[in-house]
Amino acid sequence: MMDRKEAIRYGIPLLLATVLVTVVIIFGLASQNPDGFEWSLFDFAGVTEPTGGFEGIWAFLGNSTIVDVMTGIIGIVSILFLGYAFFWLTSRRTK
Amino acid sequence: MHVPDGVLPIWLLAILYIVSGLMLIISVKMINKKFDDRLVPYMGVLAAVIFAAQLVNFPVPPSSGHLVGSTLLAVMLGPWGGMLIIGMVLFVQALYGDGGLLTYGLNFFNMGVFSCIVGWALALLLFKGLKRLTSEKKSVLISAAVASYVTTVSAAFVLGLELFTVPGFGVAALSAITVIHAFIGIGEAVLTFMILLYFVKAKPQVISFLKESEVTEMARVPKVPLLMPQTES
Numbered sequence: 661m662m663d664r665k666e667a668i669r670y671g672i673p674l675l676l677a678t679v680l681v682t683v684v685i686i687f688g689l690a691s692q693n694p695d696g697f698e699w700s701l702f703d704f705a706g707v708t709e710p711t712g713g714f715e716g717i718w719a720f721l722g723n724s725t726i727v728d729v730m731t732g733i734i735g736i737v738s739i740l741f742l743g744y745a746f747f748w749l750t751s752r753r754t755k
Numbered sequence: 756m757h758v759p760d761g762v763l764p765i766w767l768l769a770i771l772y773i774v775s776g777l778m779l780i781i782s783v784k785m786i787n788k789k790f791d792d793r794l795v796p797y798m799g800v801l802a803a804v805i806f807a808a809q810l811v812n813f814p815v816p817p818s819s820g821h822l823v824g825s826t827l828l829a830v831m832l833g834p835w836g837g838m839l840i841i842g843m844v845l846f847v848q849a850l851y852g853d854g855g856l857l858t859y860g861l862n863f864f865n866m867g868v869f870s871c872i873v874g875w876a877l878a879l880l881l882f883k884g885l886k887r888l889t890s891e892k893k894s895v896l897i898s899a900a901v902a903s904y905v906t907t908v909s910a911a912f913v914l915g916l917e918l919f920t921v922p923g924f925g926v927a928a929l930s931a932i933t934v935i936h937a938f939i940g941i942g943e944a945v946l947t948f949m950i951l952l953y954f955v956k957a958k959p960q961v962i963s964f965l966k967e968s969e970v971t972e973m974a975r976v977p978k979v980p981l982l983m984p985q986t987e988s
Contacts, residue, residue, distance in 0.1 A: 666793070669957045670800045673950075677807035684811050691812040691819035696911060696939050697756050699818035700918075700932035707923045710761030716852025732810055735847055736803045742843050743802030747795045747836075750787050 678736055685728045756823065756914060757848065757862055760855030764920050772860030778868045779842055785835040786973045794969055797961045801828060802840045804950065806847065813942050820939030822946045823866050823910070826874030826903035830895065831954065833963045833974020834875040841867035861917065870910045878902035882964050892955050895964045896948055903947040904940040911936030 684690050694703060702709045718731045805824040812819040824844075828837030845862050848854050854862045881898035888894075915929035951962070959965050963974035 670796050672957070673804050673953060674800050677804045681807045681810050690810075691814035693812070693814060693817060693819040695756065695812060696815070696818050696820055696932060696935045697758060697914060700915070700928050700935060701762070701921070701924060703817070704931045705921075705924045705928035707762075707921055710759060713760045714852060714856060717850050719852060731851070732807075735810075735851060736807050739806040739844060739847055740799045740803040742799075742847070743840060744795060744799030746839065746843065747786075747798040748792070750783060 674736075674740065678733060681732045681736065682729050685732060686725055756866060756910065757845075757854030758858045758865075758914070760857045762921060763858065763861065763917060765857070767917060767920055768857050768861055771864045775842075775860040775863040775868060778838060779863075782835040782838045782842075785975075786833075786839065794961055797958060798832070798836070798840070801831065801961075802843055805840060806844045808946065808950075809844065809848065815935065815938045815942070818935050818939070820936070820942050822943055823870060823907065824947070824950075825866055825870030825910075826878060826899055826906050826943075827947045827950055829871040829875035830878050830899040830902070830951065830964060831962050832970055834871040834976065836970070836973055837871040837875065838863075838867045841871065865910050865914050865917075869913055870906050873909055874902050874906040877905055879964065891965055892959070895962060896951055896955060898964075899951050900944040900948040904944040907940035907943045908933060908936050911939075 693699070698709075701707050718727065721727045721731070805822070805828065808822040808824060810821075812821045823841075825837060825841055828840050831837070832840070842863055845854060845859060845866065849856050849859050849862075878895075878898045878901075881901055882894050885894035885898055889897075912929070912933045915924075915932040918924040918928070918932070954961055955965075959967050960969040962968055963970050968974075
């Protein structure tokens with residue numbers, strides 16, 4: 661069983677990541693510029709951007725700050741459990 | 756660097772799906788080794804931190820960038836563990852609509868397979884040279900930061916080569932994608948350094964390059980002449 665100190669140690673980066681994402685989304689701090697790939701392909705090379713593809717499992721909720729924050733946190737928690745479960749199942753334990 | 760569906764030809768996506776699938780299978784087999792179960796929560800935390808960091812784009816006018824984290828993960832857990840975490844993160848992101856489902860294999864190849872292997876190998880070479888001059892912990896921080904920079908630029912170059920299959924994308928655009936990532940890579944290096952610094956101080960056992968590592972077995976790779984006498988701790 662993990663002790664309290666240990667739990668705090670691994671909880672800190674998780675908490676910081678969650679807070680960071682929440683703050684960045686709420687205050688609109690993330691850059692809205694296209695990323696390096698999008699910029700070079702669509703802006704620089706002038707290739708037409710595809711439309712009408714799969715927009716994600718949360719697309720039906722629409723676009724709003726609260727939706728972005730909630731889905732961001734759901735993603736972080738999902739990945740946490742996915743990573744935990746995967747390494748738990750695939751690794752033989754020493755104890 | 757997340758490529759959506761509908762840009763690249765299906766034959767290229769199919770080839771890279773096969774390559775990526777094989778690498779995922781190899782990775783699962785390679786990490787299926789003993790390590791302390793108390794470290795398992797850190798794997799989940801690392802995956803969550805990488806996912807969160809990738810949600811946040813920092814400005815690099817006229818473009819923007821975000822952490823990929825492949826070199827960071829490869830230095831910490833070895834290339835196999837790194838690839839698996841990147842694979843999980845990219846899968847959830849694809850479900851979120853960031854990067855296509857058909858392009859999952861290509862995105863995983865660029866940010867997982869290529870970046871984890873190149874980042875790990877380069878960081879290990881630098882680490883082995885640097886630790887003769889300074890402490891192990893400083894060496895791992897510097898080598899990971901430098902390797903993450905070079906890997907980011909190299910992965911962008913590889914993506915540029917793949918984009919040659921798109922009509923309208925030429926040498927000038929290849930130069931543009933490489934040069935813009937030369938700036939984005941600085942952000943990658945800084946974030947890699949900062950996140951690794953936390954784990955060097957809080958939990959050095961999850962950094963495969965260090966003597967006190969408890970993930971050495973998981974990070975082991977088949978014999979590579981230049982790199983081999985690596986994690987001999």
